Amino acid sequence: MKYYIFLIIAIFFEVIATSAVKASDGFTKLWPSIIVVIGYGTALYLFSICIRYLNFGIANALWAGIGIILVVFSSLFVFKQHLDTAAIIGIIFIIIGVIIINVFSKTVVE
Numbered sequence: 001m002k003y004y005i006f007l008i009i010a011i012f013f014e015v016i017a018t019s020a021v022k023a024s025d026g027f028t029k030l031w032p033s034i035i036v037v038i039g040y041g042t043a044l045y046l047f048s049i050c051i052r053y054l055n056f057g058i059a060n061a062l063w064a065g066i067g068i069i070l071v072v073f074s075s076l077f078v079f080k081q082h083l084d085t086a087a088i089i090g091i092i093f094i095i096i097g098v099i100i101i102n103v104f105s106k107t108v109v110e
Helices: 002-023 030-053 056-077 085-104
Strands: none
Touching: 002 030, 002 056, 030 056, 056 085
16 A cells, blocks of 8 residues: 555656646746656656556556646646546546546556
8 A cells, every 4th residue: 555655646746747847838947847857757766666566557557547637637727728528528537447447456466
């Protein structure tokens, strides 16, 4: 279970870094650019710890799925961007996939 904590923290850093990419304005702003480098570096380090013990495919699916969902919320609330109906349906499918993996999958190992 402790490796899921590493995964959650890795996802948090990845979402912060991804949001900072937008804020960096093509890496023309110093502080957001620094946040990108530190955020991705930390996220990848923590993810590398997770995949020593967790199923790589499942960990990567959770990383990507949860990361996408959180970045969408960042896009909506921080950057005031909007989604169309197709995007909302796609995000709902991602949420359903993350739930199915966590509730029903027997391949999650620790």
